[in-house]
Each structure stands twice: as structure tokens, then as C-alpha cells.
Amino acid sequence: MRAEWIFSLYEEIPAPSLVVIGLPDVGLVGPIATSHLVKQWGLRNIGYVDSPSIPPVILFHESSPLLPIRVYGGYKGNDFVLVIHSDVAIPPQAIHELSSFLVSTLLEKKAGRLFLLGGIAVQDRLNIQTPKTYAASIDPEALKYARSKGIDPIQEGYIGGIYAQIIKEAFKNRLNVLALLAECFLNYPDPGASASTLQAFSKLTGKDVDVKQLIEQEEEIRLKLRELMKRTMESMKGTGKEYEYTIPALYV
Amino acid sequence: MRAEWIFSLYEEIPAPSLVVIGLPDVGLVGPIATSHLVKQWGLRNIGYVDSPSIPPVILFHESSPLLPIRVYGGYKGNDFVLVIHSDVAIPPQAIHELSSFLVSTLLEKKAGRLFLLGGIAVQDRLNIQTPKTYAASIDPEALKYARSKGIDPIQEGYIGGIYAQIIKEAFKNRLNVLALLAECFLNYPDPGASASTLQAFSKLTGKDVDVKQLIEQEEEIRLKLRELMKRTMESMKGTGKEYEYTIPALYV
């Protein structure tokens, strides 16, 4: 049975030129990046996404209450930017329904380009000073554009999890989507990887994002997010992530 | 599949100005508080809440039979007060359905303010003489009012479980709700915390509640409720409580 999802906004918004999604996954790269972006660009909390599939939690930040999956918005230059940020891991059984819900909602809102900020776990992350960010999409045009801006597509292998599913849904429904996946730790929060995805995002959109703070506070952030990383790892079982170190039969 | 819930009253009631809910959770703070409140204010058992999701039990007290989730009511001054008290733990899979059922029922009954009495487990509870009670809500007005009466909102972090879900549902449906959560033991019944929530409730409503007996009988109560605490702990797994010691990504 499909759970009912809602996308609720506190105010009317224009068609967003840019949408950025940050959901918990390897290295928590996505939500660290969107949380930072919201602060840097001064976006406002303008709504939320909810469903009975989401754990029954609410958050408090500086004594203000917040729903766990929030929508932020505001202008950056002439573009209205929409950010979808989650502070809870998405349960495996909700991946398909949330993916198709987000894609159909963004089409309704006449969204322009969609960016998914996230990571690809690499085993030698410790030895990587500046993590490289790769582009992932099924749309060859989007990948070509990324390459023209210096962001290489993923070369070989599987990507799994909710971003893979959003990419599939966007492809089927002709929504322009690009995942920006930085090399990251599997199960340590990785603000350095978040900084890399934001820099790639900046290159592709021509809009500044200052990531200095993310890199300076790397250790502190890592400690703080230990527990959320743990919840996220638990939710990642059986979501296709197990394919990520696998080589497909087509390579032979 | 949603189970069918019923809210059955033995008599007609006026629109309640105040509704108080006490459901088993950490430290059993809620039901200890509502049980005490019912006695102190001399409220009558005027109905019950039931569903196939609730374990098939009935209770006897002083040879009188009782359903496990009961509705109490009566006047306190000019206000009609409604109390919903449960002697059984709410199964995890019933959290979403019960939350939305309670909120929609209270809206139908034209309920005024809703108070959720409960606890927040703190690790050093043993060293706390007088547990502090925090306010939780998504409604900024409700939190502002609480602060004006000396009850601080939760500052940082997640709250999880059925109260978080009721707060979300109330917020979506514009029902005025405030959770009063006292510092408490995780898995020991905590009458001292119940006393604190009742004192906070008293401050916010301007109505007296004598909590002396709760504090005097603390040890005795703790022993008596050992088993109910055990049932409650079993039901708390996977209800979002695991987020309560977690720091969200937005803090970074």
C-alpha cells in the first residue's frame, strides 16, 4: 500500500529555476550540503514534505520547532531557488514512493533544473585531499553539459539508493536532473565531500557558494553527526547501495 | 490497512476548553500524571478510545471494570476538562493512525487547548532533584506563551514517538497543542517527572494541581509500575525515539 505524501508550502512561490535536494545517504553529504547552502544563501523555511512512512519525529533548533523534511526557498539573483532537506533517513520501503512523489510535485511546480547533492563512498577517502565530484544522470544532454563545465560523469559501475531512483523517475518524466556525487566516506559524516558537491553546483549554476566554513569545521561536524550517520546506515540496507561496488555483466 | 478507531462517550459533553493526554512513553510520565490529575480534580470516566490495534485487555480497579484507554471529564472552575489516559502501550504501527484520529476527533469536539504530558529521558536524571519541564510544539505562538509563563521550549534536538506525531498532526490541522516534557528516567517509572509536568500545566492554565502525594509515594509507585514500564519499553522500539539523542544535519 502506498502511503500518502504531502508537499505543503506556507506561501505561494514562483516556478523555481533551481531545485536542490539533500537527503541522508553515504557520508551524509547531501544534508550537510543543503544545510550549509540554506545558511549561505539566507533561504527561508517555506514548507515541508511529510508522510506516514517518515519516522514520527520533530526537531528543535535554537528553540524553534521544525519538521524533519523541510522545504526552503528564496531568490539568488533572479532565480527562485527551492531546497529540500531531510534530517531523517528515508526508510527503504519509502524510496520508490518518495521518488515518484518528488518528481511529480516538481513537475507541477514547473521546476527548472534539479540538483541532487550526495556522495559516492570510496575506500581510500582518507588519502584524498580534495574529493572529486562526479555527475550522474540518465539524460546524455545533462551529462554533456556537466562535462563542459569540468564535472566528469561517473565512468563505470552502479549507483544505488534514493538518488538513483529519483534519476530514473526524472528520466521517465523528462525532468532535467543532475546528481552531483562527491567521493566520500561510507559511514563518517563528510563535510569535505559536501564542500566539493557545492563547488561543483556553483560551477554548473554560475552562483557563488562559500564553503570555507564547512572545511574548517570538518572535525566538529563529523563528531556531531555521528548518531544521524548511524540511523542513516541502518536505513541504507537493501536500498540498492549493495550494488555500488559491483561490476555489471555488460562489462565482460 | 488502517484499523478502525472509535471515540465513544457515555454522555454528551460541552466543547472542552482543556484537553490533557497521558500515554505510556519514557518514564511513564504521561499516564502517572493523568491518573493523578483525574483523582485530584475528581473527573469522571465518561468514555473510551478503542481499536483492533490495541492489545485485547480490560482492567479492574476496586472491582470495577475499565477499558484500557479511557476518557475522563468534568468541570474545573468554568472549564470543561477532558483527559485521555492509557494503561496500555501504543503499538508502533498504531502511532500514525491514533495521532490523526485523536486530532480529528478533538477538532470535531471543538476542543480548546491540548496538553500532552510526558518526559524526555536524560542520562543524569539521578542527580536532578527537581526535573525541569520543557515545552514542545510546532506552533511558535504556543511556545512563546509557554516561555512567558516560565516554561522554556526544547532548545536543540529531535523528539520522537507518538507525541511528536500528535504535534505534527495538530500543526497540520491548526489545533492548539503544547507538549510538556519533564526530564525523566528512560526506563524507570518517574512520578517526580510527572509532578513537574503537572506543575508546568498548572502554571500555564492557572489551575491548581496538588502533587505532594506523587512525590511522597515516588518509590512505591516506581515499584508498582515496573511491569507496565517493561511493556512500554517493548513498544517504543522503532517509533522515532532512537532519534532522541541524535543531532540533525542542520546544526553544522
Add this chain to the structure above:
Amino acid sequence: MRAEWIFSLYEEIPAPSLVVIGLPDVGLVGPIATSHLVKQWGLRNIGYVDSPSIPPVILFHESSPLLPIRVYGGYKGNDFVLVIHSDVAIPPQAIHELSSFLVSTLLEKKAGRLFLLGGIAVQDRLNIQTPKTYAASIDPEALKYARSKGIDPIQEGYIGGIYAQIIKEAFKNRLNVLALLAECFLNYPDPGASASTLQAFSKLTGKDVDVKQLIEQEEEIRLKLRELMKRTMESMKGTGKEYEYTIPALYV
């Protein structure tokens, strides 16, 4: 999904003045009692209750085939008596549906008083010569009547399992019900307790039941029913029985 239940009778019957139910639970008190009652009063097998929720078994007794949940009937004095007896444990997931099915069927048949024969496990059963039988119901009138005949209501605590659920359903639908629960062993068949419930039943209905044989053959019966007790214990997990040694919050 609710399984389909049927109540099938081989003959037309008058509205029964008395209905007696004996379902496997602690000490197998119920079915031992109804089996004995059927023999003592010479009732005939006049139908059966069935559903896909019931294990796929049939029984043979003295080379005659029998369905596992049977309906017996016949006159005792001027009263038509209906007995529902089960030789299989009721699976936990069938408790709610069977309870509401039985209550609605008995209302259709215009049944008079309903008696549930069963037990309450007590830890010191070994030291009890004559087990006491308690009355349980939500209807205060029924309990008052029981007390007037020397059968005390349960004083304090939870009762759980299918009888608790039948009592709840009967209460909601205004069917006159009284459970007669004798002190018994948890997981040994307890014919002595069955004898006690039958004596209480006799007091309340003014109809003789000779229980001498039950008491004489106690040891033999206990041995014979070892295996059925085992099946029943397996089916009792998660049916609210775990609440039976628990003290509710309202006691504090």
C-alpha cells in the same frame, strides 16, 4: 484483511437463553469445562464455527469426525442452551475478528446471557485446594448480580486475551456477558479450575452441574491434555496475556 467466518447450524434453533463459551487459554479451563458440560447435560453437536484463520485440522472421537470449533445445543429445563467449544487454540491475529463475529452472531440469534468459562493463572495454584472463581465483565449490573450470588468480581489488574476482547465487544454491543474465571495453573491443564467455573455457573443460573468426575480424573486429564496445552501456550504470545501480571498506571 479480515478472514471470513461462518457459524453454521445443522438445524433451526430457538433463541438461546444461555450461551456458554469454552476456548483454549490458561490451564485449558474453558474447553475442559464446556466438554464436561456438554456430556453432563446431554447436549447435541448442532453446528460449527469455521474460518481460514483456524488451523486446517479435523478431529475424530470414538470414530466420529468433528470440526475443531463446534456448537452444541439442547434444552436444560425450559432454557435452550448453546455451547461453543474449541479444540484448537485461537491464533492471536484472529482474536479481534472472532470476538466481533461471535458477538454479532449471538445478537442475531437473540441470545440471552453469555457466559465465558476460563481461568486466571495464579502463581501459588499448587497450594490452593479449591480454586476461587471470579467474575469479569464491563457491565456493572452483571457484576452486581454475580456478587449477589457469591461470585466476586476481579478486584485489581488486567485480564487479557480473547475473553477480554469478547467482553469489550459485548459491552459495545450491549450483549449481556459474564466471564467466570477460576484460579488456575498457567500451563498445566486444570480440571479443578474447570470444576470451579462450572460450580459458579451453576450458582448463577440455578442449574445443576455435577463436577465430581472432573475432580476425580484430574491427574488423568492433565496428562492427556499436555499437548493441547502446549499448542495453546504457543498461541497465547502477544495476545495481551502479558499484561496479566501488570499493574496499571491508574493505581498510583
Add this chain to the structure above:
Amino acid sequence: MRAEWIFSLYEEIPAPSLVVIGLPDVGLVGPIATSHLVKQWGLRNIGYVDSPSIPPVILFHESSPLLPIRVYGGYKGNDFVLVIHSDVAIPPQAIHELSSFLVSTLLEKKAGRLFLLGGIAVQDRLNIQTPKTYAASIDPEALKYARSKGIDPIQEGYIGGIYAQIIKEAFKNRLNVLALLAECFLNYPDPGASASTLQAFSKLTGKDVDVKQLIEQEEEIRLKLRELMKRTMESMKGTGKEYEYTIPALYV
């Protein structure tokens, strides 16, 4: 959710006077017997039974492909005989649906008498030279007829599993059914028991079945069917078989 079952015939058939069912259960008595009967009487494969509840397998025999549950038919004297034989164990969750499907299909086909060939596990099977075959049914007439031909009904106790369920369904729908259950090993294929059920079947129908080969090849057959026995044991958990050594409460 009920899975869809189909009963597909490759040719039109007359109303069968005799139907014989052999499904894997204790000692694999049923399918060993029906497999032998089909060969002895030269019946043809005229159709199959199938459903998504059945494991996705097909069989090959002498290089010919076969569906796992097959229908055989042909004349024996003036009687058209239909045999339903399975080479796969019936999953527990399919027992209720297959039973009611088979009974309603056979009623549609205007089937005459239905025989279920199978076993009853006995603990001292090793010491039994010639296993005795018992008759089981809910229809007293069928049992009386069996006894008149020297086949005793089961005297006391439960029978469980798919045959018990088919007997119940046949009884409810007035289809003439008789199970012939030979004493057998629980978890060793038992061709000797199959021979006994076929001899009983022969007595009841007046039609010859030569079982010499079954008895001669007993050891060889037992070895061959080891693995199918294993699959069958796995499928028998939770199908009411656990009641078979149990004594009902009505015996007391």
C-alpha cells in the same frame, strides 16, 4: 490476498466417477500412490493445476516437460477416473485457497466420489509389516461405507494439513470425499504405505490395482525421494500437522 488458481484441461472430459488426489505430505504416501496408479491404469496427462502460490518449477521426465501439479485421466472399466498429482509441496499459505479451489472445481465437473490418498505418521512404523489404512471424512455415510468394506475410520485424535482442509471444504459443499490414510513414516518416503492406501482404494472401488512393484522397489524409491521429502517437511510447518499427536479437550 488470494492467489488466482487455474485448472486447465487439454481436452473435454466426461463427469469423472472417481477422483483421486495425491499431494506431498507425511511419507510422500499420496504422490507415490497416484504416480503408481497413473502408470498401472495407463492414464493420460490431460491437464494441470497452477497458481502463483506454487514454486516456479517445471519437470522433465524421459525428456518430456511436465507442470508440477498435473491432472491425469482415462477410463477404468466404465468409469472415467481423474487423478490430481503433485510433485511439489503445497506451501502452508496456499492450503486454504487450494482446498476450496479443488472442491469447487470438482463440483463444477460433476465429480462422483473423491479419494485422498495419504498417510498418518506412526512412531513405531519400523515394526509394522503391513501398514493399516484408515478412513477419514466428516460424512458419517462415507465412513460407514468404508467400514462395511473393512476400512476402519480413524478412532481418536486430530488430522491436520491440506487433506483435513479438503475434507472440511468437501463437507461444507456436500462433495462425497474419503481420505485413505495409511500408517507411515513421518519423514521417510513410504511406498509400503502407498501400497496399503491403493489396496484400500481398490477394496472400496472394486477396481484392481497391482502394488507388487511398489513393495519390491521400496528401498530404491525411498532413496530417490529423499530430497522431495525434505522440501515437503519444510512446507509442513504450521499447517496443523503439529496437532496430530495431540488429544482434544473433548476426551476428558
Add this chain to the structure above:
Amino acid sequence: MRAEWIFSLYEEIPAPSLVVIGLPDVGLVGPIATSHLVKQWGLRNIGYVDSPSIPPVILFHESSPLLPIRVYGGYKGNDFVLVIHSDVAIPPQAIHELSSFLVSTLLEKKAGRLFLLGGIAVQDRLNIQTPKTYAASIDPEALKYARSKGIDPIQEGYIGGIYAQIIKEAFKNRLNVLALLAECFLNYPDPGASASTLQAFSKLTGKDVDVKQLIEQEEEIRLKLRELMKRTMESMKGTGKEYEYTIPALYV
């Protein structure tokens, strides 16, 4: 609940004379063979098969994104050839739905002959220089034709898994199907077996397939596909494969 399946093509295609399916199963024989065939014959990726039952993954190959179950097509001589290739294991619960979806889709597309490329695990594979390929089908004509071309049908025993189910569905819907199953390793990728199925396919269709490369790169391929083999083994539990070493009752 049946998940929704889609078969999406990027272009219109003629009725395919030949359809070849390669799904992960024992030895990964199928996808290794179809991957090779696509390269040898220069077929284009013309579409995909998808469903919420499939793990949420996408693939990248030479920096190009790919869906996990792909449709390839192109002309070989005068015949339009359609290949369905999967780089993800099919979850057990999806076997029935995918099988009937593929068969009904191919009927709609007016497909000609369907070939399933796969393996049969044999225990002494190590000692087999050139694995033999067997034909499997329920259609005697298809098997007769295979034998006429030197491909023997499977002689005795069960085959299980998704190909068995596709064969059943094709048989019920009169779609011409032949599985070509080469002797293979159970849980090592087996390009040698893939080569054998392709050679058998070549014999039956009269169309050349050069398999030299598969045999030369056997070791390398085996290493590369270790992980995909692991995913596939996990998905094979409970799909009827456990019957493959089993002897049916009809052999006795």
C-alpha cells in the same frame, strides 16, 4: 499487491522474429551471453523494463548512464532481433509478475521465437571441458526441433526459477519459447557456459555468433562478476531453485 511493470521503447520497432532473454541466475550464464551477443551483433539500446520491484539502481558504462534491465534491438540479416538483458538480480517476489508481464508484452509485440539463455548447475563442472547445452520448454514441438538440430532436451528432473516460470507462462499463452541451459558452475560466473548457450542458439537460428572472446577472457570475466554473482545468489533463495537436485515422485 502486484507492482506495476513498464516496457518502454525509445523508438518504434517491427515485430521481432527473435527475442533473447538473459537474466542473472546460476553462473550468470544468461547476462554474460546477452551482453556478448549485443556487442557481437551491434545491437542498440532501444528501451528498458522497470518496476518498483527492481532495486533502485542505475549503471554507468563508459560514462554513459544505463537502466538496469535494458532492451536492445537491431537487424541480423532480415530478422529483427530483440534482446532483454538484466544487470540486477530479479527479487524472488517479482518472479511471477515479471514472467507474466514479459510474456504478455512479447505477445503484444507479435514476437516470433523466444530464447532464454541460462545454465543448469552441475557439480562436476570443473571436469567438463565443453559444457553441454540442453533445451527446456513445455512445448513438445519446440523440443523436437531442438533435438533435430542436435540440442537434447533435459532428460530428468526439475528446473526452477524465473526461466521455469517464463516457460510456464509462455506455454499457457502459446508463445514459442525455448530455454537453452548450459552445464555451469552454481556460484561462479561461467563465460564458458555462456559460450555454449550462444553456440546452441546459433545452431537453432542459423545465425553466427563468435564466442572466441568469451572463452579467452574466461578468468578475467569470472573475477569481474564476483560481486554480481553474490547479489544473484542472495536473490535465488526460495525461487524454486532448491528443487533442482530433487527427484519427483513420478519417477518411482
